[in-house]
Amino acid sequence: MFWDQESETLTRPTIEQLQLKRLQNTVERVAQRVPFYRDKFTKLGIVPADIKSLADVRLLPFTTGADLRTIYPEGMLAVDRDEPVRLHTSSGTTGKPKAIFFSRKDVENAAELVARSLVMTGITRKDVLQNMMSYGLFTGGLVMHYGAEKVGCLVIPSGPGTSERQLMLMQDLRSTAVHILPSYALYFASFLEHKGIDPRKDLSVRKAFVGAEPHTEETRRRIEQIFGCDVYNSYGLTEMNGPGTAFECEHKAGMHLWEDNFILEIINPATGEPLPEGQTGELVMTTLNREAMPILRYRTRDITSVIPGPCKCGRTHRRIARFTGRSDDMLIIRGVNIFPQQIERVLMSFQQVGRNYVIIVEGLDDLTVRVELAAAGFDGQVEHVAALQKQLVEKLKAETYVRPKVDLLPAGSLPVAEGKAKRVIDKRSL
Numbered sequence: 096m097f098w099d100q101e102s103e104t105l106t107r108p109t110i111e112q113l114q115l116k117r118l119q120n121t122v123e124r125v126a127q128r129v130p131f132y133r134d135k136f137t138k139l140g141i142v143p144a145d146i147k148s149l150a151d152v153r154l155l156p157f158t159t160g161a162d163l164r165t166i167y168p169e170g171m172l173a174v175d176r177d178e179p180v181r182l183h184t185s186s187g188t189t190g191k192p193k194a195i196f197f198s199r200k201d202v203e204n205a206a207e208l209v210a211r212s213l214v215m216t217g218i219t220r221k222d223v224l225q226n227m228m229s230y231g232l233f234t235g236g237l238v239m240h241y242g243a244e245k246v247g248c249l250v251i252p253s254g255p256g257t258s259e260r261q262l263m264l265m266q267d268l269r270s271t272a273v274h275i276l277p278s279y280a281l282y283f284a285s286f287l288e289h290k291g292i293d294p295r296k297d298l299s300v301r302k303a304f305v306g307a308e309p310h311t312e313e314t315r316r317r318i319e320q321i322f323g324c325d326v327y328n329s330y331g332l333t334e335m336n337g338p339g340t341a342f343e344c345e346h347k348a349g350m351h352l353w354e355d356n357f358i359l360e361i362i363n364p365a366t367g368e369p370l371p372e373g374q375t376g377e378l379v380m381t382t383l384n385r386e387a388m389p390i391l392r393y394r395t396r397d398i399t400s401v402i403p404g405p406c407k408c409g410r411t412h413r414r415i416a417r418f419t420g421r422s423d424d425m426l427i428i429r430g431v432n433i434f435p436q437q438i439e440r441v442l443m444s445f446q447q448v449g450r451n452y453v454i455i456v457e458g459l460d461d462l463t464v465r466v467e468l469a470a471a472g473f474d475g476q477v478e479h480v481a482a483l484q485k486q487l488v489e490k491l492k493a494e495t496y497v498r499p500k501v502d503l504l505p506a507g508s509l510p511v512a513e514g515k516a517k518r519v520i521d522k523r524s525l
């Protein structure tokens with residue numbers, strides 16, 4: 096099923112022609128109207144006419160999250176101050192947020208991309224979507240809402256309210272789909288269990304859209320199993336509109352990124368150089384269809400790769416893989432880029448290993464992983480510990496290309512963090 100079959104199945108040459116035309120247009124507009132970019136172009140000695148092919152996108156400057164905070168609130172507007180009709184901000188934890196302005200056309204276009212994304216998973220006007228994301232400055236509420244309305248769904252704007260009220264609405268309105276944080280989905284599942292409700296029998300939810308938080312494939316499968324529904328990954332970066340930036344289709348094999356609206360690049364986060372297709376690096380995006388606030392080469396800090404080859408669904412917009420981390424977390428050890436999430440994935444694949452671990456880098460790029468043994472289910476016999484240690488070293492080496500030292504510790508020996516755990520101690524930078 097397609098929302099806009101023509102746009103979603105454009106041939107590669109047509110997508111690229113369209114991208115080049117829209118890129119030239121965007122660069123021309125920001126050079127004229129946005130002093131922030133005009134100054135950057137002058138410093139780099141480039142003019143809009145230098146953009147002759149798509150590869151020339153690399154001549155353009157990057158835009159970072161820090162830039163967006165510097166120009167806060169409206170230093171990147173490419174339209175008059177009275178032109179935008181909506182404001183969203185990204186959820187910054189410290190300091191000023193990143194403010195993103197939408198013109199009427201931008202609001203309309205964001206809804207269009209959400210409509211494409213939802214229909215791609217099989218959503219129709221018959222569906223009842225309960226949007227359990229926060230409404231307000233965060234895009235997860237409103238942007239998803241208007242996209243689903245566009246499809247013709249009944250949208251229940253429940254927001255992140257209490258579980259009691261979510262359940263009441265879900266039962267009374269027979270919600271068939273939910274938009275939900277993965278961590279809340281797991282919490283809600285235990286709430287239902289406590290209430291003696293079997294989601295498979297007692298609820299009508301058949302699809303769940305999850306995003307806004309990093310989560311693993313295991314979490315997706317768990318949510319699918321508990322609710323008896325299909326779970327689709329959604330990438331909704333506020334700087335790029337929010338929900339509908341990239342979304343999984345019915346095949347759940349990576350997220351289609353709408354390339355008629357964005358140029359996607361994968362770069363080496365340490366050097367800023369482009370990486371060959373299929374390699375893992377930082378996602379960089381350029382808006383092509385933004386009126387109020389175009390953004391060039393935005394450093395998303397999200398680590399992913401382009402999935403090679405066509406998708407079975409017939410859409411030609413390339414897919415990006417599940418994120419493996421944030422570039423801020425990347426460690427460079429003996430010239431190799433390593434993400435703590437890679438190490439975590441290996442550790443969590445061993446049942447005998449507990450959830451608490453710490454990664455230490457010191458000396459001449461020596462990597463040590465200290466991890467607790469599981470509290471139950473492991474006898475702790477010396478020879479079994481030694482065998483496990485050896486297996487862990489081999490598996491970690493295969494995953495990261497660096498041979499680590501592994502310390503196995505009794506359960507409860509590492510400090511338990513309040514809030515977000517500090518997993519990496521890089522003594523080289525001390």
Ligand SMILES: [Zn+2]
Nearest residue numbers: 344406408410
């Ligand atoms: Zn597909």
